[in-house]
Amino acid sequence: MELILQTIVNATYAASYMALVAVGLVLIFGVMGVINFAHGELYMAGAYTVVFFYADLDFPFFAAVALGLLFVGCLGLVMERALFRPMRDNPLGGLIASIGFLLVLQTLAVVGFGVRMEHIPPPTQEKIVVIEGVILTWQRLYVILATVVLLGALWVFLRRSKFGWALRACAQDPEAAALQGISMNNTARLAMFIGAALAGVAGALTAPLVSPTPYIGHSIIVTAFIIIIVGGIGSLEGAVIAAVLYAFVHTIVTTYYDGVVANIVGLSMMLIVLVVKPTGLFGAKERA
Amino acid sequence: MGLIAAPHLLSFSQQEIAVLLVINVLLVASYRLMTLTGEWSLGHVVIMGTGAYASALFTKSLGVPVPISMVLGALFAGLVALGLSFPLFRMKGFYFLIGSFAAGEIIRLIWKRFTNPFGGPKGIKRIPEFPGFDLGPFTFDFYEPVTYYYFALIVVTVSLFILYRIERSRIGLTFHAIHWQDKLAESVGVDTFRYRTLAFVIASVFAGLAGALYAHYVGTVNPNRFSVEEMVFVLIWAIVGGTATFYGPILGVVILTVINEVVLRSLGVDTLRPLFYGAILIFSVLLLPAGLESLVPKARTWLTRRRTEAERSPTQ
Known part of the structure; x- marks a missing residue:
């Protein structure tokens, strides 16, 4: 019983940061039509911002997280301007360029911080005992709460604000949106900033929990791909639901078998969805 | 030979x-x-x-x-x-x-x-x-x-x-x-x-x-x-070389390997090599979208033009 409950608690935490990463990826795909292969490296960049400001320079943890959000968001702006805008009519070119950017970011992290794992002490060691034998550390709770707040804010922003309308319009039909006087460049910039910043925040918040290395982006991007395919590419709600689904399956299989089997199961899920229903479990009728 | x-x-x-x-x-x-x-x-x-x-x-x-x-x-x-x-x-x-x-x-x-x-x-x-x-x-x-x-x-x-x-x-x-x-x-x-x-x-x-x-x-x-990182290199070779011709990807792998193993190695910047690879990839997609192979016909016409000019010049 304790094991089951503990697994559920762990899975909720995993679902949170996975959802942040995947939603950012979907947002970028929805508006710009490119798959950002460097998305895992944006997560890594967020984690290393925390390593730098919190662990090395002794900034308060949440200040470091905020800096991570801004820094990675700006990285997203750079990518939009330098890579994706010139490649707007060429999705494969954009994907390839993002692979190039991935290698650049990875190497910069290696040069700046070395290839070893960075062990960061979490800002608080306190734990919540849910029931006897089931614990949730505060650090994990921060991740869950931040995810709920950020995704909630994003949802309100997309539904209620003028920018949000413009964003969704561009995702549905770029030409018609442009005819209505919506600036494609501004919208793409906004989507890229938000998408990248979400990945950055996920990396920043989980940095004390995962011990980042410069190569951590690989497992992150694989996870994100599985989630956006299972959830239906282009569907933000689908990405959130798929993140929860995947996190539970992955955590349960990891707990009862091992991590490699869990990865095999996850990838098989994705392959089956691709074969049976390529639009994903939650369809792509309503995009972004 | x-x-x-x-x-x-x-x-x-x-x-x-x-x-x-x-x-x-x-x-x-x-x-x-x-x-x-x-x-x-x-x-x-x-x-x-x-x-x-x-x-x-x-x-x-x-x-x-x-x-x-x-x-x-x-x-x-x-x-x-x-x-x-x-x-x-x-x-x-x-x-x-x-x-x-x-x-x-x-x-x-x-x-x-x-x-x-x-x-x-x-x-x-x-x-x-x-x-x-x-x-x-x-x-x-x-x-x-x-x-x-x-x-x-x-x-x-x-x-x-x-x-x-x-x-x-x-x-x-x-x-x-x-x-x-x-x-x-x-x-x-x-x-x-x-x-x-x-x-x-x-x-x-x-x-x-x-x-x-x-x-x-x-x-x-x-x-x-045989990880996806290695696959990325195959993609890079093919993209940088260009895939419209049979020799394009081969050109890509040969030239990039020579750059990687001879030029970068002699510069002694081992950790920076992926960065160079990434930069080459970005610049080749942005500036040379048709790949290195697209330079071959250009070089050929340039050469023939030079040759015909060289042949013509003595008569002038």
């Missing part, structure tokens, strides 16, 4: 690189055959690994002689590709890209997970080498990079010739047709599924052969050698 003389002018470590370069030429050329139908796979390196693992296991566990097991390994890679084609070719374009990635990653994780017979994360070690033999006054010891270089060069040249003939045959033309006009091709009675599968299987056989050449040269294979 240059290719035959080359190894004798190089240092030992450069000879080893030359062997791997020849193997990579076959890998990237087989990848191009796959891209003819318009599908970009992210599983090609894993298919190469399938050939490597299969050939290694045939020799090590079943005692098959190395030359035969290499052929068997290549055919086995084709067989795996045939099996994969049933789920994968229900997808197209981007979905195929992601699907091939998932399939490849599953195969790679199976190697990693199951110690028997794949050796787990450490892979298979002490793979038997290609048997040496005496031929009158000549002794062939394939442990020597130079000897293996010639052997690989012959195998790869023959394979490239076959790949080239396939591309120029009616089958190859059908591949092109499927890429550019798949609906039209279907409407005139081309079974696009079967031709896509055919391209995938042929490409995989040659990728498997490249893997077998690799396994019996290096003597060890492990799951990380």
